[in-house]
Amino acid sequence: MDAITVSHLSKRYDETLAVDDVSFSVARGSTLGLLGGNGAGKTTTIAMLLGLLVPSSGSIRVLGHDMARHRFAALARMNFSSPYVSLPSRISVRENLQVYAHLYGVRHTAQRIAELARELDLTGLLDRLAGELSAGQKTRVALAKSLINRPDVLLLDEPTASLDPDTGDLVRSWLERYRAESGCTILLASHNMAEVERLCSDVVMLKKGRIVDHGTPQDLLDRYGREDLEDVFLDIARGRTSLEAHT
Amino acid sequence: MSLSLRRIWGLMFRHIALYRRSWPRLVELAYWPILQMSIWGFTANFLMQRGGSNAAMIGGAVMGGVLLWEVALRSQMGMSISFLEEIWSRNLGHVFVSPLRPWELVAALIGMSMLRMLAGVIPAIALAWVLYAFNLLSTGPVLVLFFANLMVMGWAVALGVISLILRHGAGAEALAWSVLFGITPFSAVFYPVSVLPHVAREIAFLVPASHVFEGMRAVMLDGHIAWDELALAMVLNLVWLAAAILIFRRQFQVARIRGALISIGE
Numbered sequence: 370m371d372a373i374t375v376s377h378l379s380k381r382y383d384e385t386l387a388v389d390d391v392s393f394s395v396a397r398g399s400t401l402g403l404l405g406g407n408g409a410g411k412t413t414t415i416a417m418l419l420g421l422l423v424p425s426s427g428s429i430r431v432l433g434h435d436m437a438r439h440r441f442a443a444l445a446r447m448n449f450s451s452p453y454v455s456l457p458s459r460i461s462v463r464e465n466l467q468v469y470a471h472l473y474g475v476r477h478t479a480q481r482i483a484e485l486a487r488e489l490d491l492t493g494l495l496d497r498l499a500g501e502l503s504a505g506q507k508t509r510v511a512l513a514k515s516l517i518n519r520p521d522v523l524l525l526d527e528p529t530a531s532l533d534p535d536t537g538d539l540v541r542s543w544l545e546r547y548r549a550e551s552g553c554t555i556l557l558a559s560h561n562m563a564e565v566e567r568l569c570s571d572v573v574m575l576k577k578g579r580i581v582d583h584g585t586p587q588d589l590l591d592r593y594g595r596e597d598l599e600d601v602f603l604d605i606a607r608g609r610t611s612l613e614a615h616t
Numbered sequence: 617m618s619l620s621l622r623r624i625w626g627l628m629f630r631h632i633a634l635y636r637r638s639w640p641r642l643v644e645l646a647y648w649p650i651l652q653m654s655i656w657g658f659t660a661n662f663l664m665q666r667g668g669s670n671a672a673m674i675g676g677a678v679m680g681g682v683l684l685w686e687v688a689l690r691s692q693m694g695m696s697i698s699f700l701e702e703i704w705s706r707n708l709g710h711v712f713v714s715p716l717r718p719w720e721l722v723a724a725l726i727g728m729s730m731l732r733m734l735a736g737v738i739p740a741i742a743l744a745w746v747l748y749a750f751n752l753l754s755t756g757p758v759l760v761l762f763f764a765n766l767m768v769m770g771w772a773v774a775l776g777v778i779s780l781i782l783r784h785g786a787g788a789e790a791l792a793w794s795v796l797f798g799i800t801p802f803s804a805v806f807y808p809v810s811v812l813p814h815v816a817r818e819i820a821f822l823v824p825a826s827h828v829f830e831g832m833r834a835v836m837l838d839g840h841i842a843w844d845e846l847a848l849a850m851v852l853n854l855v856w857l858a859a860a861i862l863i864f865r866r867q868f869q870v871a872r873i874r875g876a877l878i879s880i881g882e
Contacts, residue, residue: 448713449709457705
């Protein structure tokens with residue numbers, strides 16, 4: 370059974386069609402990369418998956434729950450991280466994590482926070498104000514927040530943005546391990562193509578709100594005759610089809 | 617603790633943690649009620665010195681009005697500003713993708729509003745007692761009903777303000793500070809409704825606070841509890857609150873359709 374099923378999803382703002390008849394599914398325990406340039410519809414799609422935004426048409430099912438009618442049942446088993454949505458900066462990292470532990474009904478809060486702090490190297494930061502942290506530290510805290518409830522579905526928007534290569538690699542390794550151990554399903558929006566190749570079993574390419582290609586990273590590399598996804602991304606962004614890319 | 621209560625407490629804990637670390641925020645809670653109490657306390661003292669026993673009673677009623685109006689004002693501001701704190705910290709995206717239901721958000725905001733109101737009004741009541749020998753508590757148990765009605769009116773107005781913020785974004789945030797001042801002339805805080813012009817009296821009839829303050833004056837000046845006024849205040853509050861809840865629910869849904877929950881801080 371798929372963890373996420375998106376069928377004919379569209380979102381219109383007045384004259385603008387931000388997402389246009391998008392359909393895809395994500396198998397349980399797999400990682401889907403949602404790729405596309407700025408304005409491709411990634412954020413809008415994620416916002417609809419999270420119930421922040423009501424679709425103009427189409428449907429979303431997460432963990433078997435229809436998001437239009439039973440979104441809270443799904444949201445309790447989901448979580449989200451984005452460097453573009455802040456955590457309160459005037460309270461400590463520990464207090465932030467406590468707040469979200471309460472919101473997600475996490476048991477043994479102190480133990481869970483200590484566990485996440487140890488694994489994401491946050492122990493020394495727990496009693497510092499969230500606003501005093503560096504961008505990389507904030508991203509790690511946001512990731513800890515997104516894992517506080519041991520989610521079955523994790524939506525990550527640029528999870529390693531602002532991280533140095535070493536910490537970025539640590540986070541990627543940690544996500545791989547977490548997925549392997551928990552069977553968590555991950556939907557990842559990223560501009561880091563190396564990250565997508567490493568973490569994603571499937572990739573959806575969006576452009577102007579529509580899916581323009583879809584497949585495993587290897588499928589896309591073969592189809593476009595490229596060595597890495599960065600070139601495939603450029604081919605799609607610049608309007609070259611897989612056939613043109615071959616010639 | 618049920619999951620629902622935990623979520624409500626979670627959001628309240630976020631605000632309590634914020635206040636624990638911020639003395640300017642704590643000072644702000646009590647600053648205005650104490651300032652108001654001081655100014656009106658001196659005014660009432662002046663009236664008492666110059667006008668004899670009747671003026672003394674009126675001065676007392678004015679001080680009671682000042683303190684009780686702060687209950688409505690602090691309740692409304694406490695709820696609206698707690699919501700604005702989420703916008704200012706750009707945290708709403710995380711809050712609304714958690715399992716927190718909209719009514720639980722409202723319950724947490726009401727909880728914070730009560731805490732903020734008590735932190736502001738209790739020092740002012742104590743100050744009135746110490747400096748001016750005015751004991752609001754001598755009004756008796758009916759004071760609880762005055763407080764409750766004014767708090768509910770404050771929450772209804774705050775829900776209206778939050779709905780406007782959901783509809784128009786942070787541009788509507790100035791209303792969090794100013795909106796209740798616009799109702800003050802019709803709330804009969806310092807004078808009876810009878811002194812208002814006819815049209816204003818019609819408006820005042822629809823404002824729950826005007827009945828609370830008529831009731832307060834009945835206790836302080838005439839020594840009896842005006843149950844009819846209190847009943848009217850309660851009925852009007854139920855109507856105001858029901859209308860505010862409907863407007864909030866509608867605006868929350870519209871915000872989800874328009875994508876305002878993503879860009880509300882802008």
